[in-house]
Amino acid sequence: MKLLKKLGLGFLGLLTLLIAVSFLLPGKVRVERSLVMKASAATTFEQVNTLKNWEKWSPWHQMDPNMKITYEGPEAGTGAKYSWVGEEMGTGSLTIAGSQPHQAIKTALNFGNMGTSFAEYKFETVGEGTKVTWAMESDTKDMPWQWYVPSKYMNLFMEDMLAADFDKGLANLKEVVEKLPVAPAYKVEEKNIPATHVLTIKATCSQNDLSQKLGELYSEIAAYMQKNKLDFAGQPFAIYHKYDPAAIELEAGIPVNKPGNSAGRIQARERKAGPVAMIAHYGKYEDSYNAHMHMDSWLTQNKKTAIGAPWEVYVTDPAKEKDPEKWLTEVYYPL
Template identity: 35%
Template sequence: MKILKTALLVVVVLLALLAIIGLLIPSEVTLDRQTTVNASPQSVYEEISSMKRFNKWSPWFRIDPEGTTYKFSGPDSGVGNKMEWASDHEEVGTGSQEIVEAIEGQKIRSEMYFGGFDDPAYANLTLEETDGGTKVTWTFEGNMGSNPMFKLMGLMMESMLGPTYEEGLANLKERVESKPLFSVEINEIKVEPINYLAIRETFDVTKPETIGPRMGELYGQILGYINANGVMGAGQPMSVYVDYSDTGWTADIAIPVADTGEVNDEKIVAGQTVSGKVVQGIHMGDYNQLDDTHKQLQAYMQFNELEANGNGYEVYVTDPTQADTAQWRTEVFYPIK
């Protein structure tokens, strides 16, 4: 009986201690970590404003990359961009993270739910331009509720989560500082399909001086067909790339149309561009420099592990009869999955 009384007394004392802990330990938990990235705030912002890009540097993604399933919803970036995950690995578990505030080049705030917890936690990534680049501050805000055990866990959050935040910031710094530099504006957008009529031609890259004049001739022929057949044009001239080789490239030299109709000329082909997600590059200047823009778009896709999804194309927005070639605008599109 004495042993039983002692055991009961110990239990009562432990319960009393837990009750006292529940009263004295705050429910709110916060921590923060910082690093400086040798890059502009905008360059860093691009990597933190998308949940898919978050996984490129997230320390948790690297724990169980094969065993974790991910679901993304909402816009591709910014407010409403959401990621849900599920893993049997105890360090990953299940949960969701959604961007609830986004200030371009300055801040991302995310709301997070973890399996086993009803209340959300929040993470902020704030950017501050400095002489050395961009100071990145990553903060965690959580409420452990009234459960004394959860509150005790909150006391250990600094040692549990702090090193992981440091690892994540180191990954982010490495990724941003290794990012290729781009001199053209590059965007990821969604586009509608474009119907077009075209003449397919193969061009010899060893004779670049012949390409422009030949394209001019082909556009003249297509416009002649369109006018003769009462087809309604629907946009600026364009080229759709069909094939590449070491010596040249094959493209549909095209005019967008509302409806291709029934083609009655064997030289004319009807086509349609791919709809959906694309990487868009804005090229300003002479057409002779377009190859560099293409290389930058390809480097962008490689860095971000984007997979092509159809033929790329160029749209010549500016009338080339304009004398100032610096004002010529060409939009280059690469469809992606």
């Protein structure tokens, strides 16, 4: 009994010592790694901003390739989220808490009862390409009380533990982006557009059904035009009021030579005159995403604000031009 009592007192003394020492250990730890990649800021940013791309480069995905991943929210940008369950990685979730096009991304990494850690990714254009910096900060004050003391001791090893993961992840990201096709060089043009009579239909569809849906809407408008003796006064366009890949809220339209009358779901109205910023995109329709990303960056850098939903004008008729690389799409943002 005396031996057990001594062992118990010894253990209690050791525990008390560990707790006391923990208050002297650093409570906040920051790990940061950087790597230059021969790719544009837009290209590297997209690989981090779109969570499904993480499967190509994230070191944690490679550690537990059989873990089950569930995606929620938008496909990219603020609010995008994935949760995981795995034998090696346990359970948790990652959410994009902030996204500044081509410049910075902030993520919140939730480990359940172990609390939340925040990471940031910065994209800096340099002579050789883009310098990507990956940093994570952990603060024990944000931990649940039962993890406070253990987390203080874990902080002693965190830099070594995470640095290797960050280095591997950045190396993987570098390999991925440097193999991707070079993004086209875009030029933003500011101009004023005249008022135009248009016929439009609002609809909602998924990204996978977008081309088919637009074709149906344009056919319906064209039939109305023929019936009411209205002529084309420009190329078909689509206004994107909300772009969620699962439920895109859009408005398909065709400019006409004179005012029409609304009928059913077809709305006849005037598109207002005013200043716009425009990018000419050549290539597949789905690749116009790069033009929108470039426009977001241009607006930020030039301290300008879009005052309405963007729209795309489909200048080239794919029925006449079979080469997708020659398809011209004009991307407009009202200023």
